Amino acid sequence: MENFSFQNATKIIFGRETEKQVGKETTEFSNKVLLHYGGGSIKKYGVYDKIINSLNEAGVEVIELGGVQPNPRLSLVKEGIEICRKKDIDFILAVGGGSVIDSAKAIAVGVPYEGDVWDFYMGKKEVKEALPIGVVLTIPAAGSESSVGSVITKEEGEYKRSIGSNLIRPKFAILNPEITFTLPDYQTACGAADIMAHIMERYFTNTDNVDLTDRLCEGTLKTIIKNIPIILDESKNYEARSEVMWASTIAHNGLLGTGRIEDWASHDIEHEISGIYDVAHGAGLATVFPAWMKYVYKENMNKFIQFAIRVWNVEFDFDNPERTALEGIQRTKDFFSSIGLPVTLEEMDISDDRVEEMAEKCTENGPVGNFKKLNKGDVLSIYKLAK
Amino acid sequence: MENFSFQNATKIIFGRETEKQVGKETTEFSNKVLLHYGGGSIKKYGVYDKIINSLNEAGVEVIELGGVQPNPRLSLVKEGIEICRKKDIDFILAVGGGSVIDSAKAIAVGVPYEGDVWDFYMGKKEVKEALPIGVVLTIPAAGSESSVGSVITKEEGEYKRSIGSNLIRPKFAILNPEITFTLPDYQTACGAADIMAHIMERYFTNTDNVDLTDRLCEGTLKTIIKNIPIILDESKNYEARSEVMWASTIAHNGLLGTGRIEDWASHDIEHEISGIYDVAHGAGLATVFPAWMKYVYKENMNKFIQFAIRVWNVEFDFDNPERTALEGIQRTKDFFSSIGLPVTLEEMDISDDRVEEMAEKCTENGPVGNFKKLNKGDVLSIYKLAK
Structure with missing residues (x-):
């Protein structure tokens, strides 16, 4: 810590x-x-x-x-x-x-x-x-x-x-x-991606021995994963709306990042998208985050295995641990899709015409992220993975 | 909530x-x-x-x-x-x-x-x-x-x-x-019981739909359960000491009780013990809490089943769900024993001479607790279960 x-x-x-x-x-x-x-x-x-x-x-x-x-x-x-x-x-x-x-x-x-x-x-x-x-x-x-x-x-x-x-x-x-009963489903879903991203930007760290905050992150993620589908089914469910609302604050009030080096590359990479195209930040994150995960997971595979098992209830694959990690990433992406979010640039009607420029701007003050330091070429690869 | x-x-x-x-x-x-x-x-x-x-x-x-x-x-x-x-x-x-x-x-x-x-x-x-x-x-x-x-x-x-x-x-x-490297093992263990009690006083509630705080409670409990044995094995383990120290603050800073009716009967019942006998508060709690659990679990058995499964990794007993709940209570008691704490009044050399007086004083301003409101007779029964 x-x-x-x-x-x-x-x-x-x-x-x-x-x-x-x-x-x-x-x-x-x-x-x-x-x-x-x-x-x-x-x-x-x-x-x-x-x-x-x-x-x-x-x-x-x-x-x-x-x-x-x-x-x-x-x-x-x-x-x-x-x-x-x-x-x-x-x-x-x-x-x-x-x-x-x-x-x-x-x-x-x-x-x-x-x-x-x-x-x-x-x-x-x-x-x-x-x-x-x-x-x-x-x-x-x-x-x-x-x-x-x-x-x-x-x-x-x-x-x-x-x-x-x-x-x-x-x-x-x-x-x-x-007050959130009248939020359109799409906005509720975008909110979910944003909340989950705030947690995951902190969760994926190379700081060892962060048991408590890992578990607080996992619990907050599971709360969102459980309650968002309930809300999409029943927009005036007070209890589910309450869980999501309180979780959204906890996700980003600083507590979950205590004692750990946070990442924030996915936010930086997404900001270039919504800075130009004016798509919802949450939709951009649903697209960028799984691509980022695929690009970086080998840096610290155990963290991704823990994520898969504890957050998504994936069974540990003793024969091939890497498959466990990949299954967690896939479930994250599938979850975003299942709640109605785009998970590719194409689904947001964004061509890859300007990805070079975006990668350039994203890294103009140096590499982004901490889990893996990402240079322009890395960011470009992530945009391409998100295509 | x-x-x-x-x-x-x-x-x-x-x-x-x-x-x-x-x-x-x-x-x-x-x-x-x-x-x-x-x-x-x-x-x-x-x-x-x-x-x-x-x-x-x-x-x-x-x-x-x-x-x-x-x-x-x-x-x-x-x-x-x-x-x-x-x-x-x-x-x-x-x-x-x-x-x-x-x-x-x-x-x-x-x-x-x-x-x-x-x-x-x-x-x-x-x-x-x-x-x-x-x-x-x-x-x-x-x-x-x-x-x-x-x-x-x-x-x-x-x-x-x-x-x-x-x-x-x-x-x-x-x-x-x-600074906590030099704490005697017994004091470390008493601290663990106190921390866990602070969480459990909040966890055991009849307020429905408290997903997020349930999960934050469970994560904090699991952090203590994992790290205390590490410390007892290796008193200068900085990482394990860090987890316990940060968890001790989180356990009682108010966050885990948000949106829920808290209990606090076990603390009230314990205070009568350490008010008279000058035993460590944590030791008293290790004795009182499992007894309280046994006395009240039928009030809301699902909460105790959830506790057993999520905190202690007990398998759900589909044939006899009550056994799942009881197994969670037993594991709590066993854990306290395993870290060197007393779990009966007898182990603290306290006879039951004054339990009547203690039960009387404990409830002199009315019943204690919220999960189940406890009158003098209930408190007396809990002291006897803890004998």
């Missing part, structure tokens, strides 16, 4: 009707907020009204900025920063999924910074200060509701880049599984 | 030589601390010197109060409160295991309270304020390093009572597994 430091102070408020507590929780920080959200779905399904009511009752002044798109854009972030500065707003309330929360985090670090907020995402500046953020989560997927991360896309150049800082962990996150 | 609110802001600093960071971490809160510890072991093995050096280098003024005993006493807590008041101390640094940390927490709530600190433990007052606490952990067992709990024994009347409040979670906890 590696030395580590871990602190996650996000207050989780979980359960039925909890969104009604948002006013009270917000006033712990401010009486004037930027309410940040995406398209119209929160208005369509009544979440917006409940939140506005709760904020009004608590006497909170609300300035709105909607319109966050999937793969959130830098231009809207800059608009948010301007609004906060002009109106002296010192708290951001994100109502949505990972895109909205990530956009709110970008605004939060941008407001107190004199330069261009993109500097943080290009690694030119370290985050030293950020406005506090609160969250009402509507999509269990990104784990951004209590994570250190934010991913933003700069339209010009089609760059998708991330930051990580303890300072942007939300102060509170309200998770009501009922 | 039940609605819940969860927040744990304790900063965990984990790994080799991390105790050297104590000065720097402390100065985030104060430059004058009460250094609280137990007997001489921290001096004997050099931990004390490292901590004093780190505090001195950071310019922290240190006032000492040692002498905390296992099952920490109210009288020393009161002494600590007096010292803090007289010397204007506003931060307590606990160096030790659960007893020292619990004692520090009691001092922390006592200093700003005008009345008798025992009021909190008797449930007469709610904690509204507490001094901040830091921890350097020396015994992985109680989980007090990031928990909401504190257990104190009042000598007069032999009362052992607890409080729980988010306000007494330590601000930081430094966990260096190397």
Whole structure:
């Protein structure tokens, strides 16, 4: 196990009707907020009204900025920063999924910074200060509701880049599984791939002796694998929605990575896809991850055998252990397919015209990943395996 | 799953030589601390010197109060409160295991309270304020390093009572597994029973559909079950010590209880034993828990079957599912025995002279536990099963 430091102070408020507590929780920080959200779905399904009511009752002044798109854009972030500065707003309330929360985090670090907020995402500046953020989560997927991360896309150049800082962990996150009843199946499935990827990016490590976190990872993966098919069968199953929602937070709140060197190559490789083609991040991950697994599994076959046996209940093949590892990879891919996700670039209608350019951009700051360090040629091979 | 609110802001600093960071971490809160510890072991093995050096280098003024005993006493807590008041101390640094940390927490709530600190433990007052606490952990067992709990024994009347409040979670906890190399085997084993009990008090619930936390509980239990025998074989095995140390914190930091109704009867029943006889809490738990299991398993046999299969790898007995449940209970008891713990009152040289009185005191504020509500007669039966 590696030395580590871990602190996650996000207050989780979980359960039925909890969104009604948002006013009270917000006033712990401010009486004037930027309410940040995406398209119209929160208005369509009544979440917006409940939140506005709760904020009004608590006497909170609300300035709105909607319109966050999937793969959130830098231009809207800059608009948010301007609004906060002009109106002296010192708290951001994100109502949505990972895109909205990530956009709110970008605004939060941008407001107190004199330069261009993109500097943080290009690694030119370290985050030293950020406005506090609160969250009402509507999509269990990104784990951004209590994570250190934010991913933003700069339209010009089609760059998708991330930051990580303890300072942007939300102060509170309200998770009501009922709010997710209306999520389309495809979005539920994309969320599942994202959650599983967050776990697997940590699980596949060469750090030895990480029993506890291995088992916590395996348990969280099994929870998703069990409950997603239940939800696809019955979208208003509160219990299954609850398991997935809580698992999505646990998957990415930092706990599962304690004491281990994490990988993150698959996320980097995927970001080049959704940076250009605007496919759902989860769909991109369902395509990239199995290809990555096939490319790297020989680096540490035991880890893949353990994964196959403990997560997918594959029987150990004593005659040919490698087959056990490969069967685990196949089951991962089959699972993604079975829940309606694409597992090849072709299924996403993406030709391989630009894979060379994507591999180049993906590795422009050096190799990606840790389980195996991947150079441009490796990344290109993975795109081709995903074809 | 039940609605819940969860927040744990304790900063965990984990790994080799991390105790050297104590000065720097402390100065985030104060430059004058009460250094609280137990007997001489921290001096004997050099931990004390490292901590004093780190505090001195950071310019922290240190006032000492040692002498905390296992099952920490109210009288020393009161002494600590007096010292803090007289010397204007506003931060307590606990160096030790659960007893020292619990004692520090009691001092922390006592200093700003005008009345008798025992009021909190008797449930007469709610904690509204507490001094901040830091921890350097020396015994992985109680989980007090990031928990909401504190257990104190009042000598007069032999009362052992607890409080729980988010306000007494330590601000930081430094966990260096190397510090635990010198723990005697018996103390390591008692710690294991305590850790496992913290998990099982949460695991055995009648709340349905708690997949994720069930699996996190099972993974944490399996980590202890695997690694304790390794440690007993090889006391300086850093990796096994690391797994147990991190698992001890996870077991009791609140995460594993999210969304579930917890039990805690076994702890209440045990407290009457160690309140009178001054046996190790872990030894008492190893005795009480299997007896409790035998008494209550029919309340929700499926939970016990799941426990047997997933934690102890028992094969499901399709002809007689009850046998599966009973086998899980037997393996729990056998495991405690195998690591050198007593599993009967007799093995602890405790006669059943006072069990009637203990059962009476245990239930004087009403029934204990939630998996099955236990009245005086039930508790008495459990003491007799543990004979």
